[in-house]
Structures are given as structure tokens and as C-alpha cells.
Amino acid sequence: MPELPEVETIAQQLNSKVCGRKIRQIRLRDPKLSGRGLALCTSAKVVRVERVGKQVVFVLKLPPPFKGELYLSIHLRMTGRLIWQDGEPSRADRVELTERFGKVRAELLLDNGCVFFFDLRRFGTIRIEPSYEALLPSGIDPLTAAFTPKRLFELLKDGRQNLKTWLLRQDKLVGIGNIYASEILHKAALNPFRLAGSVTAKEVRRLHHAVQSVLTRAIEYGGTSFSDFMDSEGKNGNYQGYLRVYQRSGERCGRCGGTIEREKQNGRSTFYCPQCQLLHR
DNA sequence: ATTATATCCTGATCGC
DNA sequence: TGCGATCAGGATATAA
Numbered sequence: 001m002p003e004l005p006e007v008e009t010i011a012q013q014l015n016s017k018v019c020g021r022k023i024r025q026i027r028l029r030d031p032k033l034s035g036r037g038l039a040l041c042t043s044a045k046v047v048r049v050e051r052v053g054k055q056v057v058f059v060l061k062l063p064p065p066f067k068g069e070l071y072l073s074i075h076l077r078m079t080g081r082l083i084w085q086d087g088e089p090s091r092a093d094r095v096e097l098t099e100r101f102g103k104v105r106a107e108l109l110l111d112n113g114c115v116f117f118f119d120l121r122r123f124g125t126i127r128i129e130p131s132y133e134a135l136l137p138s139g140i141d142p143l144t145a146a147f148t149p150k151r152l153f154e155l156l157k158d159g160r161q162n163l164k165t166w167l168l169r170q171d172k173l174v175g176i177g178n179i180y181a182s183e184i185l186h187k188a189a190l191n192p193f194r195l196a197g198s199v200t201a202k203e204v205r206r207l208h209h210a211v212q213s214v215l216t217r218a219i220e221y222g223g224t225s226f227s228d229f230m231d232s233e234g235k236n237g238n239y240q241g242y243l244r245v246y247q248r249s250g251e252r253c254g255r256c257g258g259t260i261e262r263e264k265q266n267g268r269s270t271f272y273c274p275q276c277q278l279l280h281r
Numbered sequence: 282a283t284t285a286t287a288t289c290c291t292g293a294t295c296g297c
Numbered sequence: 298t299g300c301g302a303t304c305a306g307g308a309t310a311t312a313a
Contacts, residue, residue: 001306054307077307079291102291121290123307161284170308178306226305266285268306 002076004143004175005218006229006237008051010082013232014058014115015049017084022046022111023060026072030105030122037128041072046110053137053174056082058108071129074117080124083116084232100234115232139174142211147173149201149208156204159196165266166196175215179224179246182271184210186245189255191278192270203280217242245271 002010023044028035044060047069051057058072074082081101085093089107098104101118106126108115117124129135140147140155155173159166166172167181176184185192188210190203199207223229223237226247230236244254249262249271258275272278 003307075307077289078305119290120292121305123289125308158283165284168307269304 001078001177001179001226002054002080002223002229003177003180004051004054004215005180005239006223006231007054007056007076007175008219009223009237010076010232011049011051011056014056014082014084017113017232018046018058018110018115019048020046024109024111027107027109028105028126029103029107030119032122033106033126037070037130038126040066040070040128044070052135053139053141053170054177055135057135068130069132071132071135073125073127073129073135075125076119077121077123077125079120081116081118081230082232083118083230083234084113085116086113089114089116137174138171139169140172142173142175142215147208147212149205152208152211153199153201153204156196156199161196162192162265163190163194163196163199164192164270165268168268173211176211178268179226179243180214180218182246183243184214186253186255186272186277187214189276189279191281192265192272193278194281245273247271 023041023046026038026041041060043063047059047061049056049058055073055075060070060072062070083097083101097116102120104116105119106117140151164181164185167176167184188206190207218224218239221237221239221242222231224239224243225236226240245260248260251260253260253273253276256273256276258273260271260273262269262271
């Protein structure tokens with residue numbers, strides 16, 4: 001389940017492989033995927049690969065006579081994976097990859113290798129946009145300078161949802177999913193059941209710091225691998241060893257020794273320590 | 282207008 | 298052994 005750190009990891013890795021390379025062809029192997037605009041990408045050059053929200057975006061420069069850039073966005077949703085393979089993929093390569101990751105949903109053939117898109121549950125999407133603005137989600141990216149405690153406070157202040165559910169809202173902050181929402185609230189020692197709008201200025205500063213530090217640290221460790229995430233090399237991330245609450249119900253809280261619990265909020269599991277996170281409501 | 286819920290998918294797991 | 302039910306959760310369409 002790729003969230004911001006996992007998508008960032010994949011985008012960085014792919015960028016190092018395909019920056020400056022030429023796209024030879026894009027093949028869609030799943031009729032559920034829209035092929036709109038994809039033909040335009042043939043012979044385009046990859047300017048860079050970057051993360052935009054939770055999307056992996058290939059910034060493309062079109063061959064003459066076209067002008068300007070084109071944006072190929074892949075959203076991995078729940079189970080999407082992008083796996084890089086050097087050189088021309090052989091029949092044996094495909095067989096091996098399919099055994100590991102399932103059916104190929106799409107493939108991007110470049111002049112130095114191939115990006116395979118696997119996606120067990122097929123929630124992921126591919127789309128082409130003619131402008132960068134069209135890609136931008138409405139929420140603010142928590143790893144940009146625009147994300148300040150003041151801004152966070154303003155966003156939170158009218159929130160009538162519980163804090164945990166609020167953190168998952170991509171129209172407010174982009175990139176946080178179910179794993180990091182729990183981790184962030186634990187780090188900030190905040191009650192997941194609190195009304196978002198009830199958080200004080202002091203608490204907002206703690207939350208702001210927790211958002212940035214948890215996400216940054218997770219990127220440093222190459223993301224979290226639970227069941228579905230693997231990087232573009234097909235390897236696991238390492239942050240799962242540093243998770244404090246997620247999937248740790250029944251274990252001891254590393255901060256206060258309390259027992260971590262799991263509870264559903266709006267249909268999604270939340271992991272938290274009742275002893276050090278429920279002090280304020 | 283804002284928030285809650287159903288939906289999309291498939292494989293793993295569980296109780297009977 | 299097998300079968301149906303449940304769970305996992307990102308984002309969106311639809312309902313409340």
C-alpha cells in the first residue's frame with residue numbers, strides 16, 4: 001500500500017534509471033486501463049521521474065514537431081508495483097516476473113530497459129496529462145515549504161472528523177495513508193479520536209513535526225513493506241522495523257510501556273497506545 | 282456543504 | 298477438504 005514515502009522511493013529509483021532515456025513503446029495489458037493519449041508518448045524522452053502526491057510522474061519531452069512537456073502519471077493505489085528491468089526483457093524474464101508479481105498490467109519499454117506495472121487488485125491507474133497543473137492534487141504536500149504549522153492549523157480548524165480520518169484526506173494533505181496516519185499520531189502523542197478542529201496551536205506544532213519527521217525518516221529507509229510494497233528493484237523497504245504502532249496491537253508501547261490497541265475508525269484500522277495518546281480529548 | 286458509506290478488485294485467512 | 302464470509306485500504310462516486 002504505497003503512501004508518500006513508498007512512492008517517493010520508487011520515483012527516485014526510476015529517475016536514476018530512465019532520466020534522459022527514450023520511450024520506445026507503452027503496452028497496456030489490461031483493458032481496464034485507459035489508453036487515452038498514450039500513443040503520444042512513443043519516442044518521447046524522459047526529462048525526469050518525480051513524485052506528485054502519491055503519483056509516480058514521468059515528465060516527458062515530445063519529439064519534434066511537438067513542443068512542450070507531457071506528463072505520464074501512474075497511481076499505484078493499493079497493490080500497484082513498478083519494477084525496473086535492465087535491457088530488453090526476455091521471455092524467461094517475463095515468466096519469472098509473472099511468477100513473483102502476477103500478471104503484467106502495463107509495460108513501458110525504454111531504450112535501456114523496461115518498467116513493468118504489476119497490480120494484483122487493479123485499482124491503480126495510468127493517465128496522460130498535457131499540463132503539470134492538471135496533475136496537482138488539491139491537498140498540500142507535507143514535504144514542501146508551503147506546509148507550515150500555521151497552514152496546518154488553518155486546515156485543521158474547521159475539521160469535524162476525527163484526527164486520524166482527517167489525516168487520510170488527500171484534499172487537505174497529500175501522501176498520508178493508513179500506516180503513516182497511525183505512526184504520525186503516535187509520534188505526536190495525539191488522540192486519534194479527537195475532533196480535528198479541537199487541536200490546539202501547541203499540539204499542531206507537534207503534529208506538524210511528526211508528519212515531517214515520520215515521512216522523511218520513512219523515505220530514508222526506503223519505505224515500509226508489509227504485504228504489497230516493493231521498490232523498483234523488487235526489494236522490500238526497511239521502515240517496517242521502525243514502526244511504533246502499526247500492526248503492533250498487543251505489544252508494548254516503546255515510549256510509555258502501555259499496550260498498543262487496534263480500533264476501527266470510519267472502516268479503517270487505527271493503531272494507538274491508549275496510555276500515552278488518550279491523555280487529552 | 283460537509284461527512285459517511287459503498288464501490289472497485291483479488292488473495293489470504295478463518296470458522297464451520 | 299472445501300466453502301462462504303471477512304479483511305486489507307486509496308480514492309472516488311454516491312448517499313445522507
